[in-house]
Amino acid sequence: MHMVLITVTVLMLPKIPLCQPKIVTVYCSAGQYFDRHDERCRECSENTWMAETHHRHTKCEPSRKLQPDDPYYNIIFSGNKTHKAVIKCSPGYFDSPYFTGEPCSRECTNCTAIRMFFAKACTDNQDSICCPEKGMRVVNGSCKLVNASTYYKTKKKENPGHVDQNKQQNNKGDDYLGITIAVTIAIITIAVIAIFAVKKWVVPWYQKRHLKQDRRTDISLGEEDRENQLLSPA
Ligand SMILES: *[C@@H]1O[C@H](CO)[C@@H](O)[C@H](O)[C@H]1NC(C)=O
Numbered sequence: 001m002h003m004v005l006i007t008v009t010v011l012m013l014p015k016i017p018l019c020q021p022k023i024v025t026v027y028c029s030a031g032q033y034f035d036r037h038d039e040r041c042r043e044c045s046e047n048t049w050m051a052e053t054h055h056r057h058t059k060c061e062p063s064r065k066l067q068p069d070d071p072y073y074n075i076i077f078s079g080n081k082t083h084k085a086v087i088k089c090s091p092g093y094f095d096s097p098y099f100t101g102e103p104c105s106r107e108c109t110n111c112t113a114i115r116m117f118f119a120k121a122c123t124d125n126q127d128s129i130c131c132p133e134k135g136m137r138v139v140n141g142s143c144k145l146v147n148a149s150t151y152y153k154t155k156k157k158e159n160p161g162h163v164d165q166n167k168q169q170n171n172k173g174d175d176y177l178g179i180t181i182a183v184t185i186a187i188i189t190i191a192v193i194a195i196f197a198v199k200k201w202v203v204p205w206y207q208k209r210h211l212k213q214d215r216r217t218d219i220s221l222g223e224e225d226r227e228n229q230l231l232s233p234a
């Protein structure tokens, strides 16, 4: 009786390939890391975190040491094993993920103080970007003039002496180039006007004067000749 029941149950079960080896790739969730030795996920240890939910990272991220009374930042969220801490830098300071010092302890550059212009204000994780001219924007990591009319207006109005090392040189070079071009254009313009004036007024005046003189000499010569003829005994 028992045997029959077991046989019937086994026959009625769906076919499961119980004996086939099944390779299962293990993925870990947030708050865990992947232990290579036994292919298992383990809990992040103290002062570390992992936010990714489907991963095989073998290490959790180290948490930064935060102090609630630190003047450089305010703690928005102190973090846990699944979430990174969130801080807000104090005004004038920024944080860099590449900087291993105290969080938010990097001072934002004051573009005005180095006689440049703010192209991008300082943010929590990036320093301010200074450009040598007002109205410049950062395009592909370098200062570019987006609006030419603004550029010429500001260049005329306020062109500060630049302090920044290599930018200073570039700018001086630009200034010299500008002056050279202006002087060259001025010289060419004056030359063209001079040539035009000479052709239009000086040459005709000179030619007229010469013609008059020539006529006068002709006349006087004629008179002299006549005098000579008169004086000379026939
Ligand atoms: C970690 O912080 C997040 C965001 O505040 C929260 O949703 C989550 O429940 C926290 N996890 C633990 C284990 O405290």
Ligand SMILES: *[C@@H]1O[C@H](CO)[C@@H](O)[C@H](O)[C@H]1NC(C)=O
Residues within 6 Å of the ligand: 110, 111, 112, 113
């Ligand atoms: C930046 O520098 C200028 C000129 O030195 C100064 O007037 C201004 O107060 C400074 N700004 C900040 C935020 O320090």
Ligand SMILES: *[C@@H]1O[C@H](CO)[C@@H](O)[C@H](O)[C@H]1NC(C)=O
Residues within 6 Å of the ligand: 139, 140
């Ligand atoms: C930025 O540089 C890349 C490669 O140098 C170029 O393909 C892209 O067009 C540039 N973008 C602008 C806005 O100039």
Ligand SMILES: *[C@@H]1O[C@H](CO)[C@@H](O)[C@H](O)[C@H]1NC(C)=O
Residues within 6 Å of the ligand: 146, 147, 149, 150
């Ligand atoms: C260029 O500058 C002028 C005057 O400052 C402004 O009216 C215009 O909107 C600017 N154009 C662009 C594309 O920024």
